[in-house]
Amino acid sequence: MSLSYSFKSAFQSLCREKWINILSIFTVASSLLIITLTAFFLYNIEIISNHLPERFSIVAYLKDNLSQEETQTIIDALKKRGEIVNLKYISKEDAINELQQALKDTSYILEGLSENPLSSSIEIRLKKDFVTSSSARQISEEIKKISGIDDVYYGEKIAEAIYLLKKSIQNISIIIFLTISTGVVFVTYSTVKILFYRRKEEIEIIKLLGATKGFIRMPFLIEGSAIGFFGGVLGIIGALLFYFAITYRLSMVIPMLKTLVFPLEILVLLPVTGILLGIIGSVIALGRLRL
Amino acid sequence: MIAFQNVSKFYENQTVLKNITFTVRKGEMAFLTGPSGAGKSTLLKLMYLAEWPDEGDIVIGDHHLQSLRMPEIPMLRRNIGVVFQDFKLINNLTVFGNVALALRIRGVSEKEIKNLVSEALKKVHLRHLSDSHPRSLSGGEQQRVVIARAIVAEPVVILADEPTGNLDPNTSADIIRLFEEINLQGTTILIATHNRELFRNTGRRVLKLDGGNLVAEEVG
Numbered sequence: 203m204s205l206s207y208s209f210k211s212a213f214q215s216l217c218r219e220k221w222i223n224i225l226s227i228f229t230v231a232s233s234l235l236i237i238t239l240t241a242f243f244l245y246n247i248e249i250i251s252n253h254l255p256e257r258f259s260i261v262a263y264l265k266d267n268l269s270q271e272e273t274q275t276i277i278d279a280l281k282k283r284g285e286i287v288n289l290k291y292i293s294k295e296d297a298i299n300e301l302q303q304a305l306k307d308t309s310y311i312l313e314g315l316s317e318n319p320l321s322s323s324i325e326i327r328l329k330k331d332f333v334t335s336s337s338a339r340q341i342s343e344e345i346k347k348i349s350g351i352d353d354v355y356y357g358e359k360i361a362e363a364i365y366l367l368k369k370s371i372q373n374i375s376i377i378i379f380l381t382i383s384t385g386v387v388f389v390t391y392s393t394v395k396i397l398f399y400r401r402k403e404e405i406e407i408i409k410l411l412g413a414t415k416g417f418i419r420m421p422f423l424i425e426g427s428a429i430g431f432f433g434g435v436l437g438i439i440g441a442l443l444f445y446f447a448i449t450y451r452l453s454m455v456i457p458m459l460k461t462l463v464f465p466l467e468i469l470v471l472l473p474v475t476g477i478l479l480g481i482i483g484s485v486i487a488l489g490r491l492r493l
Numbered sequence: 494m495i496a497f498q499n500v501s502k503f504y505e506n507q508t509v510l511k512n513i514t515f516t517v518r519k520g521e522m523a524f525l526t527g528p529s530g531a532g533k534s535t536l537l538k539l540m541y542l543a544e545w546p547d548e549g550d551i552v553i554g555d556h557h558l559q560s561l562r563m564p565e566i567p568m569l570r571r572n573i574g575v576v577f578q579d580f581k582l583i584n585n586l587t588v589f590g591n592v593a594l595a596l597r598i599r600g601v602s603e604k605e606i607k608n609l610v611s612e613a614l615k616k617v618h619l620r621h622l623s624d625s626h627p628r629s630l631s632g633g634e635q636q637r638v639v640i641a642r643a644i645v646a647e648p649v650v651i652l653a654d655e656p657t658g659n660l661d662p663n664t665s666a667d668i669i670r671l672f673e674e675i676n677l678q679g680t681t682i683l684i685a686t687h688n689r690e691l692f693r694n695t696g697r698r699v700l701k702l703d704g705g706n707l708v709a710e711e712v713g
Contacts, residue, residue, distance in 0.1 A: 204597045204598075204600055218585070404583050406581075407581045407583060408594065408598065410541060410575060410581070411571075411594060411595050411598050411642075412567045412568070412570035412571035412599070414598075417598055493542075493563060493566045493567065
């Protein structure tokens with residue numbers, strides 16, 4: 203098969219049918235821009251939400267009057283668990299000091315106490331993947347069974363919220379990506395179908411001269427992927443303009459926007475996605491060719 | 494070589510070709526004649542599988558059409574050069590581009606294409622119009638381009654469907670002379686025409702079709 207002919211033929215068709223192609227490229231670009239902006243916002247929400255599990259902890263309260271050896275045994279048992287990133291022992295004295303600091307001016311309310319009512323505790327931080335409501339509950343229940351542990355506390359609602367937030371972000375991304383991708387495939391499908399019908403006579407001649415299905419299909423596949431590629435490139439330009447507009451202009455009003463990160467992977471992913479969706483649209487448009 | 498063995502073709506309830514049996518030997522140039530609607534074009538179309546026979550077998554060179562699989566159709570067509578009555582030229586390609594297309598389909602290198610196309614255009618006396626577009630050519634010139642496209646890849650068989658249908662008598666005689674020259678190089682040629690003047694006194698075999706039947710075989 204003559205690839206140079208296929209490329210030349212596709213290029214000529216892109217130029218000859220420039221208006222329909224330009225229209226398709228802009229439609230694909232707008233669709234891919236929506237994907238990019240969604241990805242951009244979700245990416246930044248993901249970065250923020252990735253830090254949330256670091257703030258989540260389980261607190262295991264120890265029974266009173268445990269010896270130093272018994273406390274160390276509990277700490278060693280916890281360290282052996284794979285779900286834990288780190289843990290911190292807080293003695294009764296550290297706890298009351300922390301409370302006094304937290305109360306600041308109102309710390310006088312502690313003055314009437316004859317003895318320290320707080321327990322020693324161990325603050326446990328979990329790995330990101332285990333910060334879910336069910337994992338935290340299960341780990342807490344298992345820790346509670348360790349001898350010397352009086353009670354365990356964990357922020358069930360926080361764990362649940364973090365998990366739900368991440369799950370929702372993933373689901374929204376998938377829904378948006380699938381919906382817009384279907385749109386892009388439909389645009390390239392329609393364009394290639396129209397171009398195919400416009401060249402039907404030419405295709406019939408090529409068939410009679412002995413062209414294979416591959417030879418007939420190739421220029422259309424190239425044209426479909428070119429529409430996707432140029433749509434992707436225009437989408438990137440739009441996304442970059444948007445990014446610089448919000449980081450340089452809007453951040454003067456809302457300083458927080460300065461912290462937004464632009465995922466550089468998009469510079470490659472968008473044209474590649476455009477090409478793939480363009481090819482899919484073209485393949486569906488050409489369907490089963492009869493020789 | 495072209496061989497038809499009891500070939501029939503039906504359109505719905507109508508018989509277009511009925512039990513056609515004939516052979517055109519390798520290197521022979523023969524004519525197929527008959528009135529309009531006799532089935533000449535359909536018979537040619539069966540050979541390059543623009544239409545499929547309903548009964549019988551057709552052999553073109555080494556290809557038995559009855560046992561031909563779909564992916565083999567392009568290979569069959571590459572062994573046949575077809576000259577269409579309505580030219581079937583691509584208007585946005587130049588004369589060179591149209592002739593070269595037959596080679597590009599076969600994956601021939603650009604360097605070779607340049608030489609072969611130039612040679613084919615020389616044979617049909619059109620080298621000077623290489624960069625022209627089909628629309629700017631006369632009917633006779635367009636027919637010569639089609640012939641150049643048909644011979645450029647040196648096919649085993651050339652089929653011509655009313656190749657002089659749109660041409661004046663002088664140009665028609667030129668076209669037939671061109672086919673004679675091509676035939677001298679050993680290419681099998683079958684020309685379908687209703688114009689008896691084309692084969693009169695040529696000494697070539699003439700197959701007569703009427704109402705879908707092969708009614709006679711004579712020498713022109």
